[in-house]
Amino acid sequence: MRLPARWAPFLTGFFMSLFMVFIITAVLNLMSGHPSFADWVHSFVRVWPIAFVAVIVVMPLVRRVVLALTQPPLQER
Known part of the structure; x- marks a missing residue:
């Protein structure tokens, strides 16, 4: 099953935040000196929702900045 294209921004934010926070x-956790799976899961569960909302809110601004800093692609003739 594939979702309609209108879900693309939401899914982009979902997966980007998921992988970043992971x-x-x-x-x-590994740099803490006493890594533990339970501590990692606890951190992940607490931080991921914040990152997800931040990505969804900031993504439109990021797209506008990138468009302003780059040239549009050349049109094929």
């Missing part, structure tokens, strides 16, 4: 909390 990696960052894992690295911070």
